[in-house]
Amino acid sequence: MKKILEVENLRISYLNNGSRTDAVKDISFILNENEVLGVVGESGSGKTVTALSIMRILSHEANISSGRILFEGKDLLSICEKDMENVRGRNISMIFQEPFSCLNPVMTVGEQIGEIYRFHELSAGCEIKKQVLQLLEKVKFAMPEKTYDSYPHMLSGGERQRVMIAMSVALDPRILIADEPTTALDVTVQAEILRILCELKKECGLSMIFITHDLGIISKIADRVMVMKDGKIVEENTKSGLLSKPKEEYTKRLISAAMHLSSGAAETAGENSNAVIFEARNVTKSFPIEKGILRKETGRFYAVKNVSFAVRKGVTAGLVGQSGCGKSTLAKIILGLEKPDSGQILFEGGDITNFYSRRVRGMMQIVFQDPFNSLNPGMRMRDIVLEGTHMLKLDAGSREDILRDVLGKVRLSYNDRFKFPHQFSGGQRQRIAIARALAVRPSLLVLDEPVSSLDVLIQQDIIALLKKLKTEMGLTYLFISHDLGLIKEIADEVYVMNEGIIVEHGTVEDVYYKPKDTYTKKLIESVPVLTKLTGGK
Amino acid sequence: MKPLITFGFILIAALFVAAVFAPFIATHDHTAINIKEAYLPPSASHIFGTDSLGRDLFSRMVYASRVVLMTGFVAVGIAAVIGVVLGSFSGYFGGAIDSVIMRFTDMMLCFPVFFLILSVVAFVTPGILNIMVIIGCTSWMGIARLIRAEVLTLRTKDYVLAAKALGRSNVYIVFRHIIPNGLGPALVNFVFGIAGAILVESALSFLGLGIQPPDPSWGNILLEGKSGMGVAWWVSVFPGLAIFFTAFGFNMLGEGLKQFFNPRLKR
Numbered sequence: 001m002k003k004i005l006e007v008e009n010l011r012i013s014y015l016n017n018g019s020r021t022d023a024v025k026d027i028s029f030i031l032n033e034n035e036v037l038g039v040v041g042e043s044g045s046g047k048t049v050t051a052l053s054i055m056r057i058l059s060h061e062a063n064i065s066s067g068r069i070l071f072e073g074k075d076l077l078s079i080c081e082k083d084m085e086n087v088r089g090r091n092i093s094m095i096f097q098e099p100f101s102c103l104n105p106v107m108t109v110g111e112q113i114g115e116i117y118r119f120h121e122l123s124a125g126c127e128i129k130k131q132v133l134q135l136l137e138k139v140k141f142a143m144p145e146k147t148y149d150s151y152p153h154m155l156s157g158g159e160r161q162r163v164m165i166a167m168s169v170a171l172d173p174r175i176l177i178a179d180e181p182t183t184a185l186d187v188t189v190q191a192e193i194l195r196i197l198c199e200l201k202k203e204c205g206l207s208m209i210f211i212t213h214d215l216g217i218i219s220k221i222a223d224r225v226m227v228m229k230d231g232k233i234v235e236e237n238t239k240s241g242l243l244s245k246p247k248e249e250y251t252k253r254l255i256s257a258a259m260h261l262s263s264g265a266a267e268t269a270g271e272n273s274n275a276v277i278f279e280a281r282n283v284t285k286s287f288p289i290e291k292g293i294l295r296k297e298t299g300r301f302y303a304v305k306n307v308s309f310a311v312r313k314g315v316t317a318g319l320v321g322q323s324g325c326g327k328s329t330l331a332k333i334i335l336g337l338e339k340p341d342s343g344q345i346l347f348e349g350g351d352i353t354n355f356y357s358r359r360v361r362g363m364m365q366i367v368f369q370d371p372f373n374s375l376n377p378g379m380r381m382r383d384i385v386l387e388g389t390h391m392l393k394l395d396a397g398s399r400e401d402i403l404r405d406v407l408g409k410v411r412l413s414y415n416d417r418f419k420f421p422h423q424f425s426g427g428q429r430q431r432i433a434i435a436r437a438l439a440v441r442p443s444l445l446v447l448d449e450p451v452s453s454l455d456v457l458i459q460q461d462i463i464a465l466l467k468k469l470k471t472e473m474g475l476t477y478l479f480i481s482h483d484l485g486l487i488k489e490i491a492d493e494v495y496v497m498n499e500g501i502i503v504e505h506g507t508v509e510d511v512y513y514k515p516k517d518t519y520t521k522k523l524i525e526s527v528p529v530l531t532k533l534t535g536g537k
Numbered sequence: 538m539k540p541l542i543t544f545g546f547i548l549i550a551a552l553f554v555a556a557v558f559a560p561f562i563a564t565h566d567h568t569a570i571n572i573k574e575a576y577l578p579p580s581a582s583h584i585f586g587t588d589s590l591g592r593d594l595f596s597r598m599v600y601a602s603r604v605v606l607m608t609g610f611v612a613v614g615i616a617a618v619i620g621v622v623l624g625s626f627s628g629y630f631g632g633a634i635d636s637v638i639m640r641f642t643d644m645m646l647c648f649p650v651f652f653l654i655l656s657v658v659a660f661v662t663p664g665i666l667n668i669m670v671i672i673g674c675t676s677w678m679g680i681a682r683l684i685r686a687e688v689l690t691l692r693t694k695d696y697v698l699a700a701k702a703l704g705r706s707n708v709y710i711v712f713r714h715i716i717p718n719g720l721g722p723a724l725v726n727f728v729f730g731i732a733g734a735i736l737v738e739s740a741l742s743f744l745g746l747g748i749q750p751p752d753p754s755w756g757n758i759l760l761e762g763k764s765g766m767g768v769a770w771w772v773s774v775f776p777g778l779a780i781f782f783t784a785f786g787f788n789m790l791g792e793g794l795k796q797f798f799n800p801r802l803k804r
Contacts, residue, residue, distance in 0.1 A: 028615065053791065104678045143686055163645070332698070335702050336702075337698050337701055337702060356704075361702060361703065361704035362703075362704060364702075365702060365703070366698070366702050368695040368699065369695075370695065373695045373696070374694075374695035374696050374698075374699055375696055376696045376713075376714050376717075376718065377718065378717045379713075384696075387699075387700060387703055388703030388704065388705070390704075390705070391703075391704050432697070436699065436703070437699075440703060522716060
């Protein structure tokens with residue numbers, strides 16, 4: 001195979017408060033023609049920085065201190081900016097995680113794609129439109145004419161990413177760098193994007209560098225894989241070689257974590273009682289759709305439509321669905337943070353729809369998705385954890401006991417109690433959020449995507465912690481997630497939600513292996529599963 | 538930009554030193570009248586010269602810096618308290634409370650502030666305290682709006698929801714979660730506000746409606762200087778420069794703070 005891109009001893013440092021820290025430490029790798037090189041690693045491992053340095057679009061604070069990036073024998077780091085402009089787009093192009101922020105909101109899709117041809121002065125007026133329409137067809141738009149005249153906000157996330165892909169392959173580049181292109185997308189959309197990328201690769205003879213944190217995706221798309229950690233390449237191997245015989249300890253841990261999450265079977269419910277602790281009956285919640293500057297109400301958007309479900313004591317109920325399906329609104333209604341339009345909420349048999357007493361509030365608690373958003377940055381850890389204990393009416397000594405006890409449970413150090421949230425890592429912050437919820441001794445814990453913003457190894461850690469806490473404290477969980485693998489690992493029974501409606505409900509086994517609803521089937525098929533490969537190719 | 542910010546910071550620091558250590562820095566008794574020494578030009582014994590009553594101008598200006606700083610800080614303090622409380626309650630609760638507070642703010646903004654102050658001053662006896670209160674009560678609107686906008690984003694934060702789920706009261710949430718986190722960006726506005734308040738005080742004193750002699754203020758020294766402009770330029774020029782550099786200093790300080798809170802502005 002012919003080498004197309006060669007990176008030699010690349011070292012990139014960042015200026016941080018006057019001192020330089022290395023983000024990428026002397027890495028070397030090659031990309032062969034017609035090959036997909038998967039780059040895996042946790043956040044902060046230097047994947048994106050490496051990609052940006054190939055395009056030479058690093059921010060001002062970053063500095064490439066040594067190394068060479070050879071594209072067809074030319075060192076991209078030594079050519080002038082003018083020549084580099086010709087390399088970008090024509091030879092190497094890139095797509096990013098967040099397609100919306102990459103598109104200009106006041107230009108139509110057609111104009112934006114056409115601009116590339118205009119900028120590179122390749123073809124004349126009427127030709128451009130034809131070429132753009134062809135491109136849109138290539139990325140599987142059913143009605144290219146209609147898409148041509150659409151503005152970015154009229155498209156869905158997946159469609160926007162397809163537009164970005166169209167733009168990146170407009171000039172027939174040799175190399176496409178894809179930086180987490182499907183991370184912000186739902187799983188069914190993700191499957192489609194991956195399919196399009198694979199087809200483009202075959203059709204146009206593209207070589208690809210595919211950056212992701214998801215080993216499931218890697219197993220679908222990559223030929224060769226490079227694992228990065230702390231700015232270094234930990235392991236480099238063929239896909240099958242890496243997945244079946246990983247050499248490094250770190251790689252093994254990554255793979256086993258991913259395996260665990262994608263194929264782990266649910267443990268049996270500890271306490272199989274039939275007492276219903278929480279029940280929602282025919283809950284509906286809608287929001288007004290407002291138009292124009294006078295905010296005239298033109299209709300209502302139903303976030304949650306006539307939803308009923310019950311959670312039994314000691315059981316982990318999973319609620320799964322894609323973004324925008326109403327899961328988070330439902331969580332807020334359950335906790336009394338939003339009032340439903342109609343329907344009833346029952347807790348331990350009593351109707352609490354209109355009045356959440358302090359006692360009830362204390363009995364049910366929530367842990368949010370983003371630990372950087374759910375902790376007040378100006379409060380010390382101790383005050384955050386004890387925030388809810390005011391309702392227990394305790395003296396200072398027993399508050400301190402609670403703090404010590406609950407920090408021990410979530411495995412945080414009591415000595416760190418006067419630190420501020422920014423001094424903790426993402427995983428530790430999520431533990432603080434869990435500790436805050438547990439400090440008031442709840443019986444029901446609503447977990448709204450509690451691990452989605454964490455790296456995979458930390459995810460596993462938090463999941464293990466949650467399982468342990470459940471048996472220790474006799475908790476009942478309502479676990480909300482978009483991640484089917486995760487739900488499968490932790491939940492006893494599953495509710496599948498789509499467009500505000502619960503479309504399917506059953507035990508994990510039934511829903512995953514014998515799905516009845518068409519939506520559930522589609523959802524389960526789309527998950528890129530990391531299957532254990534035995535032996536090489 | 539950096540050297541200008543440093544320069545502004547030094548100016549303000551010098552002003553503080555002058556105000557705090559006024560009795561040690563002043564070379565003469567700032568109220569001692571000596572007609573024989575009227576309108577002496579700047580010299581070694583009177584570095585800024587003397588005024589129409591023979592008082593040492595430098596000493597008067599040093600004492601005036603106390604008045605200037607006090608009006609600046611107290612007036613902004615009053616404006617900040619009103620603005621922060623109204624703004625955060627308005628943003629947090631929304632609905633009818635928001636409408637009432639915001640319409641009241643809009644109403645206050647409809648008056649040209651300086652003329653509003655002039656008409657209020659006509660009804661009260663001019664004096665340091667009254668001037669500070671009046672400036673404070675007429676300059677909180679910008680702060681209120683800024684805080685409200687900040688609170689609108691803060692109130693959807695997960696830690697606010699978590700506090701609600703923990704059964705915390707709205708008042709607790711506003712004072713514990715909303716205000717401390719919304720204050721950072723507003724702090725910059727406070728510093729700019731100080732410069733504004735000092736200018737307003739100087740203008741009022743210059744018109745004879747602000748600080749009354751014998752209390753010295755840069756504005757009323759400037760007023761005295763007006764009548765003797767032909768014979769004694771120094772009586773107008775030095776207080777004029779002092780006002781200019783103080784306003785400049787506070788604006789630069791504000792700019793520095795702004796960059797501190799928003800690192801993206803640094804270049």
